[in-house]
Structures are given as C-alpha cells and as structure tokens.
Amino acid sequence: MAKLDKNFLWGGALAANQFEGGYDQGGKGLSVHDVMTAGKHGKAREITETIEDDKFYPNHDGIDFYNRYKEDIALFGEMRLKCLRTSIAWTRIFPNGDETEPNEEGLQFYDNIIDELLKYNIEPVLTLSHFEMPLHLAREYGGFRNRKVVDYFVRFAETVFNRYKDKVKYWMTFNEINNQMDTSNPIFLWTNSGVTLAEDEDPEEVLYQVAHNELIASALAVSKGKEINPDFIIGNMISHVPIYPYSCNPNDIMEAEIANRLRFFFPDVQVRGYYPGYALKMFEKNGYDIKWQEGDDEILKNGTVEYIAFSYYMSTVVKHDEVTSVEDNVVNGGLPNSVKNPYIKESQWGWAIDPVGLRYTLNVLYNRYQLPLFIVENGFGTTDEFKEDGTIDDQERIDYLREHIKASIQAVDEDGVDLMGYTPWGIIDIVSFTTGEMKKRYGLIHVDRDNEGNGTLKRTKKNSFYWFNNVIKTNGEEL
Ligand code: BG6
Helix, strand or coil, X not given: CCCCCCCCEEEEECCHXXXXXXXXXXXXXXXXXXXXXXXXXXXXXXXXXXXXXXXXXXXXXCCCHHHHHHHXXXXXXXXXXXXXXXXXXXXXXXXXXXXXXXXXXXXXXXXXXXXXXXXXXXXXXEEEXXXXXXXXXXXXXXXXXXXXXXXXXXXXXXXXXXXXXCCCCEEEEECCHHHHHCCCCHHHHHHXXXXXXXXXXXXXXXXXXXXHHHHHHHHHHHHHHHHHCCCCEEEXXXXXXXXXXCCCCHXXXXXXXXXXXXXXXXXXXXXXXXXXXXXXXXXXXXXXXXXXXXXXXXXXXXXXXXXXXXXXCCCEEECCCCCCCCHHHCCCCXXXXXXXXXXXCECCCCCECCXXXXXXXXXXXXXXXXXXXXXXXXXXXXXXXXXXXXXXXCHHHHHHHHHHHHHHHHHHHCCCCCEEEECCECCEXXXXXXXXXXXXXXXXXXECCXXXXXXXXXXXXXXXXXXXHHHHHCCCCCC
C-alpha cells in the first residue's frame, strides 16, 4: 500500500512580495516590503522612510514573475506540481489598504494566475497575507496596533474570497503569524504587522496587543470565508522551530517547556478559539493591559482554523543556566539561553539541519491539536554553481529535501499523523526574506539574478527539478 494518500498535495511555495516584482505595475500600492533594503548574513535589512534613490530594494523586481508568469507556471506544470502555495499582495487589491473599492487590475492579475495554474491542474493554495501589508496602513494607522486595520484586512479577505470562490479551495490567513514573537529583530513586527516600536515601549506588551488584533482579524476572515463558501478549507500558518531541552536535567526540560509557549501561543488561540492559561497569567503578572472589545470571545470561538500549515527549517536548544542574550540568538528564533546543538550541522546561514526535528514537530503538533497538518515551507537556502556543461548539480539541496520528506513519510506511515501535503519553499529562486539576498537560493529552478539586481533573469532547471518531478510521479515512493 502506498504510504501517502493519492491526493497528497505535492507542490511549491512562494510569496508575492518575494517573487512577483512589478511593485508599481497594475495599480499596485507600496507595501511594507517595498521600503526594505537588501542586507546579508550578519547585516540586517534596513527599513527606510521612503524609497531612496541610492538604495537597492530587491523586492521591487523580485524575479519578475509579474511579467513572466506563463513561462514560470509552465515550468511548475512540467515539474508535475499538484499545488502552488502563493500569496495575494494586499497592495494589488487595495493599494493603500483603506479604500472602499478594490483595484480591478489587481484582481484580474490573480484571475490570470489562478486560471493559468488550473490549466496545468495545479491547485492554488493562497495565503491572504504573507508580510504584505500596505505601507499606508503601517505608517498612517500603526499597522495592527490599530483595530481599524482589522476591518481593512477583513474587507480585503472578503473581496478575494468572493472573487475566487469558485476557483480556490485552500486558504491560510497570516503567514508565520508567530515569528513576530521575536521582538529582538525589528523586521518581524514590521513585516507581519506593520508595527515599529518606540524606544520607551515594552516590546512584549505591544506585541500582545498587536497579536490580539491580528488573531481577531484571522478569526473574522475564517468566519467570513466559510460564509462565502462552506467548502473552503481555511488554515492558519505558523513557523515552527522546535525548542529542545539541552539535557534531561529537569530544569532544562522546564526551560524548554516555557520557551515553547512562544511557538504555541498563536496556534493555541487559532485552533482552540480562546487564550491559553499561561498567556492570561503572564498578562496579569506583568500588568499588561490588552484591549479587548465586546464580542471578541465569540469572534475567536467562531473563527477557528481547520488545518495547521507550518514552515519547518530548523530546530533549536535551550539550557536553563546558559546566559546568552536574545540579540546573540537571532538565528535561533531570538531565544535567550539558547545553545548550539552538538549533534547536528548548520547551513552556511547558520540554520540547523535537523530532519528528525520535522518528524518530531509533526507529532507534537498533531498530538496537541488533532488537526490535519500541511508542511507549506521547508527547504535549503544555499549558493549554486553552474557546471561547465551548463547544469546545476545541487545535491546538497536534494539531500536536505529527501531527508525531510522521509521524516514526513515516517510521521504519516509510522506515527499516524494526518498530513495534507508538502510544498518546498522557494520552488524557484526568489529574494530571501530575512536578508534580501538572491544568493541564498532555495529554488529547484535557478534564476539568473544576483544580490545587486544584475542578471538576465533566465530560468534554468537544477538537478533537484528532475529529482522532485520523480518524487511526485512516484508519490514519494522513490526518493
Ligand atoms: C519563512 C518565510 O520565514 O522563511 C519566507 O515565510 C522566507 O517568507 C523563508 O523566505 C526563508 O527565509 P529566508 O530568509 O531564508 O528567505
């Protein structure tokens, strides 16, 4: 018997701001990403006030999918993808975010994309918001600090649900809604919620207010979506970097248990429909005054998700008596007291490579929530070299993907986890989120563009393209 269901959703994952380009085409407005410069490993991206002439903004052009989508989708079809997870740029539909009428040209663009995908039998899986808030909402309203932004988001969600209701079945609300728990890196609150912090503010208190508003926005979107089409399948999307205890010392175990609340806070609310006790206790102890409106309890209860989509790239470790600051541990999810795992290697960008951690994650999430799971991001960011014959032998990437797919199949076949699909991140090379680089490549298709924006944008299939094609063909039997 095949280990995976015949409808298993093999696919690829992308985000509008990282690959579409066309940042000022088709009536699109500026998003929070359009004022982010390129950084690199160890050098943070800068968020500028406006677009400055002497600075480079890699998301403006992405890989120019906006103008090349037919060629790219044909390649996805050739790869046999059964689904494509991508996002809708909010700024294509509501350029400033607070308009009452949507931008028809933006809606038409996604009609074209969806139709083109369906032509190749590729199921669209759409993220409503993948770090794409209109800049205007961030600057003039303070992003999700402001409850009005919840209404604007819901208007946007309703508009696209209505428009694509007969063509799209799978949706997710906010990408990696929980990565902003790491307040040590300002880009996370900015990209997720359009929020910047004043110097005298307690980042954690701001975060939980923002989180509340965003959880309400997510729940309202789920309820609206199900009203518009009861056959929609709507999930949340979290980043899951499991936190291991360093040892069997009970203090390390407890340290990890507490640290893991950073991972579970958002999904606990989105799945259960109410706040977990540990969060309420923490608000009380810290004197946090999180503003609720009447009816919020009901909204959360009625807007729970039907599946959990998550990204998995790495794991991390905490040790109770290690004294490291959050700032030293940005890569590990901004955790204090985290240490390197002596049993596993890291990528060039310092991301721990841990396939067993994926099986572990699938078990932990499934046991905690009992909902179908969907791995919507997993992949290996690294540089690529062309060989003399013009091919790209990306064996390291293949090895990474193979081991993670094996671990996922074990979770299904041996542990009984309900897994809907697997979509490797950056199925085609795109701009890196954290660093803005092009050379941190995840793609199975190479794009000729460098960190400074030079290159022909030519697409070349890597060895992993052919390998993944066969994985899909054999439904994961041949790895
Ligand atoms: C996730 C994001 O955090 O990780 C993606 O959802 C991102 O947008 C991906 O690209 C990989 O991160 P990076 O920084 O290597 O591009």
